Amino acid sequence: MTVRHFLSLMDCSQAELIGLIKRGVELKSLHQQGVIYEPLKNRVLAMIFEKASTRTRVSFEAGMIQLGGQAIFLSPRDTQLGRGEPIEDSARVLSSMCDAVMIRTFAHQDLETFAQYSRVPVINGLSDDLHPCQLLADMQTYLEHRGSIQGKTVAWVGDGNNMCNTFIQAAIQFDFNLRVACPEGYEPDKAFLDQAGDRVTVTRDPLEAVAGAHLVNTDVWASMGQEDEAQARLKRFAPYQVTPAMLDHADESVLFMHCLPAHRGEEVNDQIMEDPRSVVWQQAENRLHAQKALVEFLLAD
Template sequence: MLCARLVRNVRLQSALWTATQSQRRGCSSENSPSSTMVNRDFLTLKDFKPEEIEQLLWTAKDLKTRIRDNKELFQPLKGKSIAMLFQKKSTRTRLSTEMGMTLLGGHASFLSPDDIHLGVSESIEDTGRVLSRFADLLFGRVYGQSDLDVLAAEATVPVINGLSDQYHPLQILADFVTLQEYYGYLHGLKLAWVGDGNNIVHSLMMGCGKLGMELRVATPKGYEPDGQVIKDATKLSAQSGSTLHLTHDPMEAVYRADVIITDTWVSMGQEEEKLIRLRDFAGYQVNRKMVKEAASDWTFLHCLPRKQEEVTDDIFYDKKSLVWEEAENRKWTVMAVMLHLLMEYKPTILKPKLIRGS
């Protein structure tokens, strides 16, 4: 473990030195990257400064403009590779990462539970050491956050959290890009979460706290977010001047909210709890009655796949529902993360606004 960390530290110090030299050469400006993310792990938004999260959102929009809108062939990661370790099945996470790496010129290798029994047939520590010699990035969609933490401690290449039971930071980046595109800013938006206190809302709490968005979280009793996450997010919100409010009343959460967000009530691994959860979440379905309490220009987000009990058809397919843009932006945001963990990058478009009217 010590050797692996020493290698990572040397690489990180090299990246920091390169960034410092670039600033000394006069490359720093308002529209330039503010800090390096090269060779860092992407495990939780808690570990990233507000300006670094803004940078990832900016780069995602830039890549979307260059590659999708302008049809530009842009392959800065040619010759690079990512090893993807999946304990859970996936549609958006797998395809966005595989196709995103391909668009950037690199290669993605998918390893399912049938290919690699993480921590079973081989220890997580040994897996991290071995795969670091094959790939430039490691990507994990796992059950336990601790598995990613161990993998990152042993790997000598950056590790990306594709989902764990504790956090799903890639999803929140996609949400923020989607809202920035729709509203034209982020700071000051009022977001309402209606549902389970799960990994999605944990990352949402971190992201909103970092970027100054008000967040109201409504969960049934017994389904509240993790206590330590609440403490961390409350501190972050105070630092950015925003607020975090927890309640058991979904109507209170959505009152005058700009954005209403929900997710599945029964995550993978919780199937045996389905009947109990459906009973406990009665009254939490996002419907027309609920959105009447929201701001007039409300929007709706859901990370998918969606089930009828979570949101009614008339809301899910409403023109104010941004779920399809949100799903597409999963690709551009994971591309931004992969790019920044492997190299310095300066976007070609103007930086999107964070504050209204700025």
């Protein structure tokens, strides 16, 4: 039997992705009703963190507990990976002891290598290229508030980073149009743009990207590993700060999202986080339920 991995949104069909976010809504409802649902009793998720996290760790760990399973947190200090053990060796050993492995790391190639040698599902908890689990939560949040995102216009304002790359894949898989506003030299990966074709447009003008948009997204201007570029980026990205006034150019039904943590006063101002059009807190909560749907999909009999 072929092992299913979730390294990118392209690892699932469109129907499977839509099913996952709808299942996330169902699991959220069960949780809110206090219904005990434990299809993953005696299942173990290993969680390898080479990058720090709040939401990814808590959502996967709490999710596994709520589904009746367990999660093991492994930092670079806790494993031989941090001391130079080959990835393929760690993959063989960990996948013989655990039922799935979630990895939050830098190089996407490391995820692919681990998955190649793993005999259990591997989940991308974030890489420098992609963050697919976050997009499941984002799409679930939009579905809950506005229904289907198919045919809608989505704006990305800021750095063409791993989140932006993943929104490009989401535009393909969930059938929406994406406008990316970023400074020259900070575009998303060309390979992802080529894959999306004319479904995605890149502009230098954030107001052009936001005009009439149904969903507006941003992220920090300097991601983990780019701290030495932070000051230079502050100057280049200053015109791209998302504010309530910028959202006024969007569709009247617009939602604002940010994957968090937010650097208030940089990519967003304080007012936007509490704006009635903002759904950042619901978006964060939905990491829990969307990932429960994902783990159930990969592991439940």
